[in-house]
Amino acid sequence: MFLQTHGPIRAIHSGNHIISLIKQGMQKPPNDTGGFPFQCFRQWQLQEHTYLCSMNTVRVRFAPSPTGGLHLGGVRTVLYNYLFARQQGGQFILRIEDTDQTRYVDGAEQYIMDCLQWCGLVPDESPVHGGEYGPYRQSERKTLYRRYADQLVAAGQAYYAFDTPEALDQLRETHKAAGNSFFYNHEVRMGLNNSLRLLPEETQALLDAGTPYVIRIKVPANEFVSFTDMIRGDIAFDTNTTDDKVLLKADGMPTYHLAVVVDDYLMKITHAFRGEEWLPSAPIHLLLWKYLFGFDHMPQWAHLPLILKPDGNGKLSKRDGDRLGFPVYAMDWKDPKTGDLTKGFRELGFLPQAFINLLAALGWNDGSGQEIFTIDELIEKFNMDRVHVSGAKFDFEKAKWYNQEWIRKQPVAEWQSLVHQHLKEQGLVVPNDNYLTRVLELVKERCTLLTDFYTQAGFFFQAPQQWDMDAVRPKWNEDKKAFFTELVAIFATMTGWENAAIEEAFKTLATAKNIKPGELQLPMRVMLVGGKFGPAVFEIAAMIGRAATIARVENMLGAL
Template structure:
């Protein structure tokens, strides 16, 4: 690694919600910056105004914040290299595009979209693909084929034009990618990409290189889909004379579908029932709602931990990492080249771990909104007790309700299998005696209820299963649940007796 200060950026486009692959890119940039005492900045690449989606930028900022990936520079944060939205930097890109035309590295192209479409259609008819490149540009309507006077005349008359990069002939572009090792491209296979559009906006390629240079970015860590753009970006640095200071590149592997075949998409999540976005997203046009990890009950630390291990490993058996441990252990050398298969079950497994690590008080706080929504109003100390009794069986905060709702509301139905198996002809009679016993318990606490119950059963010579399962059925509605006497204590003496009476009536 070179000696200049590490400065990395996450540069998403506000075209919709941030995919978890994008969050992983931000995470790896953040970890790399922190590890090397550098800066992590956010830049919004909104040069394509036709694809801009309202609310997407706020979503990106909120998602990063939720994950604890806070940039030190960016929109709304400030910094000495701003502005950090490309649309606000618009005025300066034209001069860089013109500079490339003057130095012979780019040219004006006047071909209309209709003309280019005709060429594509004609090529398709011959089972070929039309490409605007060093093989075709000599026959097209551009400043390489027109006289200087004609070019000036067309520009002066307001004829729309774009600026294309002039790809050099038969040149090998060789680069050491920090993840993939040596990567080699030959320019004869590359087209003359558009750098500046007719609407006065730069394309991704020009804006990206200019901004990375001006913002003194030292390392470009981005997804594998940008690998084909790398030779153009390197040639742009050379054309501007910035080669000495250009960043090093690292292209991250794709996140693959659970089947391992192809890139993970929202469709996979919809089909298999898991989110692919960090936060819930409501499409401003259609109103469609896409699930988010946060709203599905995942803890940010579980989400970050699972993302970190998609394509990177510490070289040890360790699977659970705090953010500090990730920063300490992270290196690009340990990022793999091959795609990383996403496993939704593993995601739940991570969440279960972080759920079990939490203090009962934290879980009780997180559980309160769910109880409020269900119209349950009980003292904090009751919530805390319930959490302590059922958390072992939970992966998510919502599971606390699933596993412990009977502490707050009486069962409305009873498990048929258990009724068939354990509710005998003499069960109501036995339960009437238990009701009398419970009415006489003076200290309503689990230990003393248990003691009196046990003494009673022993005196009667009854088998515990004969009575305990029907009592549990009356209190919970099934044969599962927490310790029976803990349930009695928490729901209280009156409620316990009422539930048993109701079961006798119903069953």
């Protein structure tokens, strides 16, 4: 059970200092109060008790905003959530964070659902699957957040701010020009246009007049907020360095900060996994958890390492993929506004199993050296304690290697239809499934991506359109031409058309003509295949049949 490895949250309010901690297990001696006053310890014991009684089902969530394609890092977050939920017998929830109406992109939500479907990471609860804790779209919960924001204002833990975005931008710029940064915090808020500075009547008048406003959290000065991250251990923040973040925007929508806390609470989320980029705003969330819910049922946090650009530095972005020539999105994404198409792993020929596998390894390993994992193995072996702390550069070569391993690991039948589909799209006609199976079996060692099958196996379905003449011409001569002319005649009349028989005929004639068979095999290959690649020549001849073999030989003979 997760409680043994990841202990409950403790929250203590000690004087002016908020101290919250999560213990790594249940082994801390009961008389060890960690130096805190006894009454504090009592309180934390109490909270630990309620926590243990009510938190019995693991519930995790993935909360993307529908702003575009689903990034590889996003899918990895889904994966870790999913693995953890399945392993603990819990639930995996998809919640759509569509609170920014200016960034909303049509079709993005459906796209996210489709990606999860393709990856096999289907949520238990979501906008389309439903569930007891809906709605699962934050835009549909809009009214709900205001209540919590109002509660905070009433308690003096948040306030109305009437400063316009323009005014704030102006402030930021002047501060920047002066060589420092502007923070909306305890030092400056009394000089700004908000309900803290204004008289109550003044505030009310502005409100009555319909003046646009936001609600900001009032971050206390001189306090310390800390928590234990499941991956990183204890992390502490000084409230003096965190600013009064907007909780409720002028359009009435909550910001991420308010929405995550409220929704995680209402949806009974037990473990919150998200990217490392969220770490700096964790103190805001901790504070909200304290103010709104007294830390009751706060999830355990885990901040996942970033996935970095392969070259240079920084977070991997879609742009890097375009620039360096590899996919970043799970599936093709077509921007509805610009019409731009961004290639996805799926369309580039990745097997979902391989995609999942490589993502799992991008930030975690089980320490055994094993690299290839099925989803069931991952569910069994995945462990938050072994998730890496530091970011990893994405390596597309290694990603392809995973796919190659998966192509070889699985029976052809598992992915045959995907390749079939792809070949059809390329305009090839596959005579029957049986033939396809034999072809795929023959060439699969040479393919790293599903899309490689077109070049590696296309000649089994279609005569080469062009030949690699440079491979043949330098050593071409009349003797060889005579050899192939006679060979065609023999092919036409020989009984049977098996691999061994063809080879036999070929070699017998070569010996009779006093030419080394090896010297003739390459031209033969180019005739059948078009280039210097593919499985054994006689095997190919046997597969494509007598008529096609003869036709291809004669065809190139005429061109030489």
